[in-house]
Amino acid sequence: MSIEKIVVLEDDLIVRKNLENQLRQRRYDVASAATIAEAQEFLNRDNFDLLFLDVRLPDGDGTDLLKSLQARPQKPLVVMTTGFGSIESAVECMKNGAFDYLIKPFSAEQIEVVLKKASEFTQLLRVNRFLSQDSEDTGYELLGQSAAMKNLRQLVRKVGRTLATVLIQGESGTGKELVARALYRESPRANAPFIRVNCAAIPENLIESEFFGHEKGAFTGAVNKREGRFELAHGGTILLDEISEISPNVQAKLLRVLQERELERVGGTRTIKVDVRVIATTNRNLEQSVQRKEFREDLFFRLNVVPIHVPPLRERKEDVTFLAEEFMRRFGRKHGIRVQGLSESARRALLEHDWPGNVRELQNVIERAVILCGDGGVLEPEDLGLPGMAPPAEPAPATGATAVPAAEGGALAALAEIEKRHILAVLEHCKGNRTQAAKVLNISPRTLRNKLHEYQRSGN
Numbered sequence: 248m249s250i251e252k253i254v255v256l257e258d259d260l261i262v263r264k265n266l267e268n269q270l271r272q273r274r275y276d277v278a279s280a281a282t283i284a285e286a287q288e289f290l291n292r293d294n295f296d297l298l299f300l301d302v303r304l305p306d307g308d309g310t311d312l313l314k315s316l317q318a319r320p321q322k323p324l325v326v327m328t329t330g331f332g333s334i335e336s337a338v339e340c341m342k343n344g345a346f347d348y349l350i351k352p353f354s355a356e357q358i359e360v361v362l363k364k365a366s367e368f369t370q371l372l373r374v375n376r377f378l379s380q381d382s383e384d385t386g387y388e389l390l391g392q393s394a395a396m397k398n399l400r401q402l403v404r405k406v407g408r409t410l411a412t413v414l415i416q417g418e419s420g421t422g423k424e425l426v427a428r429a430l431y432r433e434s435p436r437a438n439a440p441f442i443r444v445n446c447a448a449i450p451e452n453l454i455e456s457e458f459f460g461h462e463k464g465a466f467t468g469a470v471n472k473r474e475g476r477f478e479l480a481h482g483g484t485i486l487l488d489e490i491s492e493i494s495p496n497v498q499a500k501l502l503r504v505l506q507e508r509e510l511e512r513v514g515g516t517r518t519i520k521v522d523v524r525v526i527a528t529t530n531r532n533l534e535q536s537v538q539r540k541e542f543r544e545d546l547f548f549r550l551n552v553v554p555i556h557v558p559p560l561r562e563r564k565e566d567v568t569f570l571a572e573e574f575m576r577r578f579g580r581k582h583g584i585r586v587q588g589l590s591e592s593a594r595r596a597l598l599e600h601d602w603p604g605n606v607r608e609l610q611n612v613i614e615r616a617v618i619l620c621g622d623g624g625v626l627e628p629e630d631l632g633l634p635g636m637a638p639p640a641e642p643a644p645a646t647g648a649t650a651v652p653a654a655e656g657g658a659l660a661a662l663a664e665i666e667k668r669h670i671l672a673v674l675e676h677c678k679g680n681r682t683q684a685a686k687v688l689n690i691s692p693r694t695l696r697n698k699l700h701e702y703q704r705s706g707n
Contacts, residue, residue: 249369249474249481250362251517252276253297256286256312257328258304262351266299269358282306290316294463294471295323297365302329302336310343317344321471324365328353374440374479389422389429390570393563399426399555406553407433412505414490414550415528417557420607423528426557427486430526439483444476447489455497456513459504465514477510480523490527490550491536498543505549525550560602560609567597570606574613575626586617587625590679596628623696624682670698 253270257263258281270277278295280286283306289295298316302309309327316322324346329336332350340348346368347361389400406413407430415423424443431441449457456465460475476485493501504510509520527550536542560567571589579586589597602608616630624630670688674695677683685695 249366249373249478250275250296252278252293252295253299254278254280254286254289254295254323255299256280256283256304256309257299257301258282259301259351266358269355273362283309283312286312290323294321296369297362298323298325300325300327302327302340303331310340313340313343313345324369326361326365370440370479370481373474374442389425390573391563391566392569393565395558395563396566399557400429402555403429404433406430406555408435409553410434410436410524412525412550412552413527413555414533414553415526415555415557416533417528417530418559418605419530420605421557421559422606423530423557424486424488426555427488427526427528431484431486434484434524436483436524440480441484441486442476442480443486443488445488447492451494451497454493455500458497458501459510459512460515461513462515465512469514472512475510475512477504477521477523478519481521482523484524484526487525487527489529491529491531491533491542495543498546502543502546502549505546560605564598567602567609568594570609571597571613574610575617578614578617582618584617584620584622586620587623587681589626590628592678593626593628593631596631596633600633619682621682621685621692623692625679627678627680627683629680629683667698667702670695671702674699 253275255263255266255270255277257266260281263279263281267277267279278289280289281304283304286298286300290298300309300313313325313327316325325344326347326349327337327340327345328349328351330351332348337348346365349357349361389396389403391397403426413427413430415426417423428441431437444457446454456469456473456475458475458477460473460478461469463469463472487501500510504521505525508522509518511518533542533547533551537544537547568589575586575589578584597609604611612631612633613626615632616626619630619632620626670684673687674681674684677687681695681699682692685692688695
């Protein structure tokens with residue numbers, strides 16, 4: 248519930264009581280005031296979500312209170328009410344920060360519309376604030392040409408269109424979060440919030456507050472009420488990343504949320520209904536964790552409605568070079584480096600590696616290789632830096648005078664011909680690694696590339 252606490256500031260007793268009754272019937276906490284002074288006591292004592300503010304009051308003008316509220320870091324949305332409405336008055340109130348403007352007498356339907364708008368607006372603000380603090384690069388879509396990846400994409404499309412709870416299991420680096428985001432994009436709630444909780448990154452003593460929120464004063468440092476991630480995800484999807492890391496105590500409370508779709512904030516007594524789709528990921532075998540009594544069996548069954556397994560990269564080796572080439576193009580654009588491609592020896596090295604870190608490891612290896620290869624180069628095994636890979640050998644320096652090469656027929660070769668032969672010899676010594684050859688020749692990779700293109704055009 249995005250709107251919970253409301254102040255009604257209205258000097259007309261009948262109007263005030265009618266509005267109070269409407270709000271209390273909808274289970275809002277309502278504070279009632281007839282003067283600005285009384286309302287300020289409430290506002291100074293607690294944080295409120297919404298304020299119905301009359302324009303004309305016995306001890307001042309409601310617009311003055313509206314203006315003063317804008318300087319507060321924690322301020323309610325303000326709905327101005329008046330029996331003497333005018334376009335000029337409405338425009339002035341909106342300029343000064345009012346959320347809405349109602350002319351008395353207003354109907355119950357009008358109040359319902361205002362409450363719905365205010366609740367949606369408040370949740371949007373809170374979700375956006377959370378996303379701006381927690382945003383991160385989500386990586387890439389589900390790439391791969393193997394049968395395993397084609398089956399995975401097909402399963403995601405089928406399951407994504409439902410609201411079923413999904414448990415995604417797989418080794419670290421396989422792309423479990425990408426699968427979760429793909430499920431979200433395919434779902435009927437693709438335009439609703441998508442809230443991620445990294446259970447492994449939150450300290451155990453804080454994770455309950457992160458999940459369910461807390462009330463003001465619930466513990467030391469809780470200076471304001473805070474909505475938890477489940478409330479932020481209301482109407483949308485929540486991703487519980489590395490769910491196996493939460494403590495048994497939080498597991499029990501999470502089970503209740505999944506069963507009853509309701510929660511209580513830390514330090515609170517109000518029961519809050521939530522409507523969220525739950526997707527969980529783990530790099531552990533949860534069935535084994537259940538057998539070892541490390542994870543609740545009933546929670547496992549609640550999460551494992553639709554299980555999805557993300558295969559490790561070593562089980563789909565046919566995707567390795569495809570992914571490497573795709574990452575090479577993307578990192579080339581990112582760093583402004585044009586890479587010509589992968590050498591055959593680099594391809595063999597990629598296929599022979601076991602990839603314990605899966606796609607994430609491959610991604611990091613290719614980014615490093617693109618940077619080391621340099622503009623115009625071809626990725627070689629030495630650029631990949633895989634374990635057990637021998638560093639590139641430097642050509643042996645000349646130790647004595649070298650005879651001047653001769654052209655055909657015994658005539659002395661032209662300087663350009665000598666340069667060409669030397670460049671090709673160095674390139675051959677470096678096994679085609681243009682970046683390494685350019686270093687030996689003490690020229691830029693771009694210059695070397697231009698020279699080679701020139702030789703190709705001349706047909707030599």
